[in-house]
Amino acid sequence: MTESFQESYIKARKAYIESRFLHLNPMQRRAVMQTEGPVLVLAGAGSGKTTVLINRIYNLLEYGCATDSEEIPYNASEEMLHELIVHGERADEYASLHPVFPWQILAITFTNKAASELKDRLKKLLGDEADELWACTFHSACVRILRRDADRIGYTGSFTIYDSADSQSLIKRILKDFNLDEKYYPPRTIINMISRAKDARVTPDIYLQNAKSSFDQYRQKTGEIYKEYIHRLHMADAMDFDDLLLNTVLLLEEFEDVRDYWQQRFRYVLIDEYQDTNLLQYQFSALMAGRRNNICVVGDDDQSIYKFRGATIENILSFEKQYPGCRTIRLEQNYRSTGIILDAANAVISNNTERKGKKLWTDKEPGEKIILTVADNEREEAQQIASQILAGYGKGKNWHDYAVLYRKNAQSNAIEFALKRNGIPYRIFGGTRFFDRAEVKDILAYMCVVASPQDDLRLERIINVPPRGIGSKSVEAAINVAAENNCSLYEILSTADEYEELSRSAMKMRQFSGMIRKFQLFSEVNSIDLLFDEIIEKTGYIHVLEEKNTIENNTRIENIRELKSTILNFMEESDDASLNAYLANVALYTDLDNYERDASAVTLMTMHASKGLEFPHVFIAGMEETIFPGIQAIGESEEMEEERRLCYVAITRAMKTLELLCAKERMIFGRTVANKVSRFVEEIPEEDITKNIPKGYSWRERCENSYQYIKNEKEYDIFYSTKRSANHYSAFSISGVKQNSDSETLILAVGDRVKHRSFQEGVVTKMTPMGNDFLLEIDFSGIGSKKLMLRAASRYMEKI
DNA sequence: CGCACCACAATTTTT
C-alpha cells in the first residue's frame, strides 16, 4: 500500500464525512470533526451549540475517530477508496474508523432539561441506541457512579439524597442541639459556607484548625456545625448535592480500580455549559476524561451567571492552560436573533472587561427595533405586557411565542395578576418549587422513611403529619433517647415502651413505627405507585385535607395527585422503577424539567431560568437600577459584570422582538420607590431602540434628584464621603424623604459604631439608599457583615 | 396538644 494511497484515502474519507455535515457551518463542522484530544468550543448564545453536541456525538458513533486520525483500515483497498469518492452505497462503512459505542460517551449538562433534550434529539437521530449513552447532569452521573461503589467510602449503595431544604432543616436541627441562635448563625449562610468549604475541599478538621489558629470564635463554631453536619449526614446514609460531587471525586481519586473502570469505559467526555462549573466539577471532568484526554467542553464565558453558587469562570478561561495542545473553536454566527437584538447584546456585554471577547453576527435582517416602555407603576407595567401579548395573539401568534423575564421571583406577582385578568394562559417557573411544597415533601418523606428508616430528618418531618398525637415534647424526648443510645430515631420509636421517659406516647409511637414497617413490607412486593396509594390511604393524608374544604387544601390535594402522576411518569420512562431509583431521581428533579416547549401558554420566569431557551417575543420587566442591576451589585464591579452577563443572556433569548419595561414607581416591601432606568438600557445603542415614554417624563432629571442612581464605585465613594463630612445628617433628610412623625430612625453615617440588640457591637461599613430607606451594612465583631434596613433596625440598635 | 394570632425581620439568582 503506497503512501499516496493512504493520503488519498484519508482525504476522501474526510471529504465524504464532511459531506454528511453540510447542514453545519464551517466552524460547527470543525467542532464536530475534531474528535481527538481536548477541545474548547466557545459557543455564543444561539450559535447552535446543542446542534454541535448532537452532531459530534453522531459523528463519533457513526465514524469514530475517522475525521481526526491518520489511520486507515488495514484492509483498505482501491475499491473502498472509489466507493468513498463516489459516495457509493458502502461509503458509510468504509469511512468509519473505530466507531464508538454509545455507552462509551459521557455527555454532561447542567439541567435535567438540557440532558433530556439532548437525549430526545439523539433518539430521533439514532433510535434506541441512544438509551445506552450517558447524557445526564453532573449530579446524576455522580449518583450512578456512587451507587456502584458507595460501600468503598462508607455509604450503602442505597444512600439517600438530601435536597437543599433537607440540608437546611438538618442545620436547624443541629443549631437547636448546640443551643445556638439562628440569628447569629443563619442556616442559609452556614450552608453556603459548608458548600464552599466542600468545593474548596476543606474538611471540617482543616476548617477548625484554621479557625483555631486565627482565634476566630465564630468560624470555630461554624466549623463545629460543619463537622456535626457531615457526621449526621453520614449517620443517615445521606448525601447532599455537594457530597454527590465530592464523594465521587474522592472515590475516583482514592481507588485506582474504580478510576480505571470509568476511564476505560468512557472514551469521550463532553461537558456543556462549562462556564458554570465549579472546582469539584472541573476535577470530576478531569478524572473522567482521564488518560485519553478526549474532553470537549462547550461554553460561553459571557453567559456565566452562577458565580454566586460557586461556579468559577476560571475553568473556562484557563482551559487552554490546563489542557496544553487544546484546540479552540469559536462559534459566533447566531441563528436565533435579529441583527438589532444581537447588536444590543454585543453592545451591552462589551462593557465587561473580564472576558475572552467574542462578537455575535448574523446574516439575518436587522428586524424590528427594541422597545423601551416606561410605565407608571408595576401594575401598569404588567398591563402593558398583557396588552401587547393580547394584541399579538389577535394577529395569530401563539401564547407560547411569548416569554416574560424578570430579575427576581417577587416580580412575577404583578405580571401574573395582569395576565390572569386578561385571560392569558401562562406557565410560571421558579418561586416555590413543586417539590418544595409542604404536602409533596411530606409524602416523599414517607417514601424516604420507608426506603431507609434511619433517615431521622425525614422521619421527624412526618412523625406527626397528619396529626397523630405525638407532639413536639414527645418527639424531642425520643430524639434525646436516640442520641443517648446512639441509634436512629426509628429504632427508638419501635421500642418506645422500653424507655420510661417516653411512656406517655409509647403506644402512639409504636403504632406509627408499626405502620412504617407495614409500608416496608408492602413496598417489597408492590410497585411505587401502589405504595404511594397505600401511604395516602393508611395515613389519611388526603382525608384530613378533605375535612376542611378550603381553596388551599384543594390545591394541596391537587398537588398530591400531581405527584402521583410524576410517579407514573417515572415508572413509564425509567427502566429501574424501584423506590430507591425514584427517590434518587426526585431529589435531582427540578421544576424546569416540567417545561414543555409547546404548551400553549406564555412563559414567566427569571432571567436565570431562561438560560438555554429561546422565544420569538421576549419582555424583560423591571429594567431599573436597584432591581436590575440589583442593589447588591451597584458599586461592586465584579457583581456588576455578572449582572451584565445576565442581561446579555436575557437579551439573547429573543428571536424576533424584544421589549424592555420599567416603572416610574413601584412598591417594594410595601413602600413606593422611584428607580432610575437601568444602565443596561443606556448601554444599548440609541439607534436600536424605540423609547415609549410618557410625555413630560425625564429620567435624567429624576436621577439628579434621586440617590437611586449611583453609576460606579467612584461616584459611590464620593457620594458617601460627602455624606460623612456633612456631619451626620439624618438619613431621611438626606434622601429628601419626609421623616416619619413617629420615627425614631437613627441618624447614621458610614464609620459609626452601633450596638444591636442581638448582634452586639458593630461598625457601619456601607449605606445604600433604597426606596425611602437605607440598606446598612454593618460589620459586627465576631459575626461578620450583616445587611439591615435602617428603618427596621433602628428599633433594635443604638449609636455608641 | 393544636390552633390562632402576633411580632418581627427581610429582601437574588438554584443544580
Next chain:
DNA sequence: TTGTGGTGCG
C-alpha cells in the same frame, strides 16, 4: 407586603 417563628389560650 410577605413569610416565618414564637407564644398563649382553649
